[in-house]
Structures are given as C-alpha cells and as structure tokens.
Amino acid sequence: MKEAETLGWRQGMDNFIFEKETLRGQLASLELQLQSVNEESLSRGRKIEELKAISAAELAKAKSDAEAIMSSYQANAEAANARANEIFSAVEVKLSISLDHARAKILEEKATALLSDEDNSASGSESGESEDEVPECEALEGAAPEDAAAEDMTPK
Helix, strand or coil: CHHHHHHHHHHHHHHHHHHHHHHHHHHHHHHHHHHHHHHHHHHHHHHHHHHHHHHHHHHHHHHHHHHHHHHHHHHHHHHHHHHHHHHHHHHHHHHHHHHHHHHHHHHHHHHHHHHHHHHHHHHHHCCCCCCCCCCHHHHHHHHHHHHHHHHHCCCC
16 A cells, blocks of 8 residues: 555645646746747837937928928018018109109199180280291200109109
C-alpha cells in the first residue's frame, strides 16, 4: 500500500510538473505577446507624435499662407480704393469744369440774345450799317467764352 501511495504521489508530482511546465510555456507566450503589444503601443505613440508634429507644421504653414493671402488682398483692396478715389476726384473735376463751361455757354447765349435784341432795335433806327460787319462788342463776346472755357479747364 505504501508503494501504491508512493506511486500515486509520483503521478501527482508528474502531473504537477507537467502543468507547471505548460503554465510556464503559456506565461512565456503571454510575456512575449505583452512585450509585442507594448512595442506596438510605443510605435503607435511615436507615430501619433510624428503625425501631431506634421499636423502642427502644416497648420502653421496654412495659417501663414492664409495671412499672406489676406495681407495681399487687403493691399489690393486699399490700392483699388485709392484708385477709385483718384478716379472719383478726376471725374469730379471734369464735371465741375463741364458745368462751368455749360454755365459760361448759357451766359454767352443770353448775352448774344440780348445783344441781338439790342442790335435789332438799333438797326431799325440805324440803317447805314452793313450786314457783314460785326459790331465790336459781339466780336469781343465771341472770343470771351472760349477764353473763359480755357481758363475753366484748369484743375482747381
């Protein structure tokens, strides 16, 4: 019976040793898997950090490009506004000159009409004048609006 007990103990010990070796193999396999997962995790962490750095650099470049474009557009807008103001001022001066010229022409026409009325009433009493002769005051008035228009054409 002692031998049977001893044999039972030995079989138990052999089973225990077998299970121990099996568990050690599984533990070694799990340790290798854990090490692989850790290495993969570290690799992914480095990759994430690299991507963050690349993204930050690209974002900084995009912001810089956007600021440069905005600055360019702002400069273009300011130049366009300045040009528009120049054109407006030039048109304003030309309009003012045109108005002055038109007023001078109207005054000339009124003066001519008045002189014509005076000449008609005077020619009825003075029949000695020739029709081809231009009275001295009409000749002066004919020249005056052109001189006045030339003076008005100068920018103020």
